[in-house]
Amino acid sequence: MSAVPALPSGLDVSRETHERLERYADILLRWNQKINLVSPHDLPHLWSRHIADSLQLAALIPAGAPGLVDMGSGGGFPGLVIACATDARVTLIESDQRKAAFLREAARVAGVQVRVCAQRLEQADVPPALVVTARALAPLPLLLEWGARFLRPDGVCLFLKGRNAAEELAAAHAGWHMAVNRIPSRTNADGVILELSDIRRVRDHNNE
Template identity: 40%
Template sequence: MLYDQAQFERDSGVSRETADKLALYAEMLADWQSRMNLVGPATLPDVWRRHMLDSTQLWALIRDPASILDIGSGAGFPGLVLAILGAGHVTLVDSVAKKARFLEAVAAALDLTDRVTVCNARIEALPPQRYTTITARACASLAQLFDWGTASRQTRRNGSCPKGKRGRGADGGAHQWQFAHSLHSSRTDPRGRIVDAWNIAPVAASGRAGLKGRR
């Protein structure tokens, strides 16, 4: 039996109202997926576990959800889910026009346009702006995400929750960046890990790179 909405509500603890919004999101995803490739086709029947729960599990790790930058948003995971859960403002960035149109359609259908901004552009093209949190799901190495999200975007450098697979996600930024971090097992993939990083700063030319430790 596939993981369904009732099981998601039980495991995530979200309200029925929130779950119903996510259900509309899932319906729109299935409809648009029939015309364009938004997610891996094999994952669509398991949308509540592979996408909704996978994104929702980040919520507990985010220290300050006031302004989230979601890099490589694709079909909106995790950024759009975090907006539905109550993030102050979420900027969704994706360079593929059809995916941006889908994100705009879902945001409008869920009355989230005042709290969601969709940018159809490469992350490098965005003007500098401060964000409290950066999220991404398997779109680049950790070092690249730090470069995009911290140096280029002028974040407050106090939080980031990219997802790394097979527990190796934190190592990718060790030589270029100093940061504190913790690794969390994914609730949806036994091989997956979530890298929760904060106090992110580039390593000075004469400094030593490395991980500051885990809480």
Template identity: 45%
Template sequence: MTDDRRRALALVPVPRETEERFAVYAELLERWQRIKNLVSPTTLPEVWTRHLADSAQILPLMPDALRWADIGSGAGFPGLVVAILLAGRPGAHVDLVEANARKCAFLREVARACGAPATVHNARIADVLPGLESVEVLTARALAPLPDLLEMGKVLIDGGTTAVFLKSRAEIGDEPGLAPGYEARLLPSVTSPDGRILVVRRAAPPKGPSHE
């Protein structure tokens, strides 16, 4: 076992079966990386920590959620990792939205090899999200600035979906500015001192004055 794998599993422990699926994922990523630039080459020696564990840490924030959607999925982080973690749970499903056809081919191969309950949509985000039903959590990582993410996910967030975005402290600071009507929780990443996890929800409407 590599030091990177050992460190990742210490930070975000997973069952043995899930670890084996992650190993298949890492092997396929390395193989596909030779012909398609899926992740930054400098991160490959730390794929377990930088990508797998970094993505896996968000599931405990919404442990009971079964329906997830991931936008700009790229190489599958965090959406496909979440799908692997949810494998075997009745009703679990993750929709992965990615416009690049070759990345979609990679996502489908990993999902098949790992038995992940995922559907890959080779389409634009704006064309897919309005048609998704019962999505409890929307995720994204390294896709776009926060205001753009909120606009992309507005159709789901305004309907009650919780957004979980993996960002960096350098990008959003310690108090991310949100448009009125939204509330957020900012959490530290367990895999990187610069990493931040932003949990965004539509704010509950203020209570009206009492007439008692």
């Protein structure tokens, strides 16, 4: 195994987590030669652009969280990274069968237990979770449409977003009520973590 690259300030993790992440990164690099998990252009920045970005969410996950659902997990960002760094019970939803197979094998190699649900988000049948996450998946209104199915009433959504976060929030407010906490990204000057709670459709809110 190669040495683990340094992580950005404030994203320090335990030695055990480092080792899990390194095993995960190694198998991702091997599988990426056969299936497109990460753009070849992004591979030199795997740790800073993908792993570190996903790690930001780990500190926001309550200890022993009774369920976390990661939507559109793809190559494991952010859900498998969170599983490597926390004790949350993580479900990864990924409809692409090859990527789902990768997620299962990567979790085995990294030494973490996750559930992989190889279904479309519209069809996935998983228990409501305290936390729902997503990264680089879809505009916010669509994320809320999907995520509301998987979220407990007292739960929170954690979505990694870029420079268009304000516009996406404005569009989402047309159909959804939510409490919004904007957390600046530590890995992307234009990025933000949207921490969303008390999520309800606007029509439901108006009929109370």
